[in-house]
Amino acid sequence: MACGPYWTFVVKCRARERRARRDDPARDNERQVGLRVQLEGRQLGCERDERWLFQALEFSIEDGDLCRVEGPNGSGKTSLIKMLTGQLEPSEGAVLWQGKPLPKARAAFHGALVYSGHLSGVKEALTPLENLSWYQAIGIDDDARSVAARWQALDAVGLKGFEDIPVAQLSAGQRRRVGLARLHLLNRPLWILDEPFTAIDREGVAALEHLVAEHCHKGGAAIVTTHHAFSSVAFTRRIGLDGHGGHHVL
Amino acid sequence: MSSEGGHSWARAFRYTFVRDLRLRIRHGSEWGSPLIFFALIVTLFPLATTPDRTVLVTFAPGILWVAALLAVLLSLDALFREDHDDGTLEQMLLSPVPAWLLVLAKMCAHWVMAGLPLALMSPMLGLMLALPSSVFWVTALSLALGSATLILIGAIGAALTVGVRRGGLLLALMVLPLYIPVLIFGAGVVRLALDGIDVTPYLAILGAMFAAALALSPWASAAALRLAHSG
Known part of the structure; x- marks a missing residue:
């Protein structure tokens, strides 16, 4: 028991160190830089009901890339997105994250990804603020930033003032915005957005376009499927699917 | 790094647990229906069979347990379905936290709201x-432990049938x-306790299960969810 005071001292020092590390503003940038986007498709193929939607698709997405997946309805855009996020096993070929096949690199990959799909991922019985805090918790976001980050994200999607209202009472566009607040909330380099503009008003669309462009400009990467024409943004890559097994990559 | 990782895993677990409790409490009717179902079935048995106490007490353990089992089964269909429909399940599977941990948090919340109340x-x-009051404790304990096991086992079935519309019957057949x-x-x-025999061996087996x-x-369940979700 003689070492009691010594141990309390050590424990206190460690706690102080940990706090200092957590509050260090440089740390976020460090993490952003530390994670580089390198997502590749190798000979990807998707078969649905004995029909090949696409085959032998080759591409790679890196830092700063803004990639658009285009094609008519039913051409396999969403299937491709699901393969890229690791939700769907490719019928042939593989998706690589930083050179490793997805199932093996799952935790690292999902720690670098924000995904927004057809489903909003928003709990209707919860308030926007409760939804956001859950995203942070399952996204392993920083403790210290969390409260401020939540409010910032709400403000950025124009939902300040609605934070305490259950999502079920909000409009369809506002519900989408709660889901899109993830983009502001989580500090992730790769965004994969499947039809992000559904139900969003004109101003919201412009803001989102701007946000995606800025994210890629800062060194992040984004993959977007949309029928909507981006007015102000140039895509660095395009993956076009024609729905009959053919594709082109630019 | 590892301690920090452990810390954030614990946070993810806690938030998911609390979120599920909160959702259940806000959807009062959904939460209450398995419990009301349990009470109704047990109430109907004496009416349909006999009010004779000596006969009834021999059936009591079976009636309580079958009713609790059916109530748990009834509640399980909702375990993952709502999350699947609104896309939060997708977000859980795409989280850097392992899916089994989040699934475990959901199961714990489900037990607190649907298993523990039965006990x-x-x-x-x-x-x-x-039932004589001397076996009340043992009954409650067996149901608390048993309902947790039933929820854990049933969750695998619920995860497999999450993509199936009206998967309730399929779930029952599987589970x-x-x-x-x-x-x-x-x-x-409960029967051993009624007969005044030592219940610890049976309780131990229940605990082992x-x-x-x-x-x-x-x-x-996490693996089944990934499978069902990718279909």
Whole structure:
């Protein structure tokens, strides 16, 4: 028991160190830089009901890339997105994250990804603020930033003032915005957005376009499927699917 | 790094647990219906069979346990379905936190809202079935432990049928055979207690089944969810 005071001292020092590390503003940038986007498709193929939607698709997405997946309805855009996020096993070929096949690199990959799909991922019985805090918790976001980050994200999607209202009472566009607040909330380099503009008003669309462009400009990467024409943004890559097994990559 | 990782995993677990409790409490009717179902079935038995206390007490362990089992089965269909429909399940599977941990958090919340209340209600309903008050504790304990096992086992089935519309019957067909050992030993505990025999061996077996289910089910359910979700 003689070492009691010594141990309390050590424990206190460690706690102080940990706090200092957590509050260090440089740390976020460090993490952003530390994670580089390198997502590749190798000979990807998707078969649905004995029909090949696409085959032998080759591409790679890196830092700063803004990639658009285009094609008519039913051409396999969403299937491709699901393969890229690791939700769907490719019928042939593989998706690589930083050179490793997805199932093996799952935790690292999902720690670098924000995904927004057809489903909003928003709990209707919860308030926007409760939804956001859950995203942070399952996204392993920083403790210290969390409260401020939540409010910032709400403000950025124009939902300040609605934070305490259950999502079920909000409009369809506002519900989408709660889901899109993830983009502001989580500090992730790769965004994969499947039809992000559904139900969003004109101003919201412009803001989102701007946000995606800025994210890629800062060194992040984004993959977007949309029928909507981006007015102000140039895509660095395009993956076009024609729905009959053919594709082109630019 | 590892301690920090552990810390954030714990936070993810806690938030998911609290979120699920909150959702259940806000959807009061959904939460209450399995409990009301449990109470109704148990109430109907004395009406349909006999009010004779000596006869009734021999059936009591079986009635309580079968009713609890069906109530758990009824509640399980909702375990993942809502999350699947609104896309939060997708977000859980795409989280850097392992899916089994989040699934375990959901199961724990489900037990608190759908399993534990059954155990707490059992003395009241036992009274109606002429159970002597000396076995109330054992009954509640067996139901608390048993319902947790039933939820863990049933969650695998619920995860597999999450993409199926009206998967309730399919779920029952898949899960019921696996429920039989739990039912035998669970009801057995109460029967032994009624006869005044030492219940610890049966309780230990019930506990062992719980431990095995706890070790396997979160992992299997998470795998099943990925499978069902990718279809």
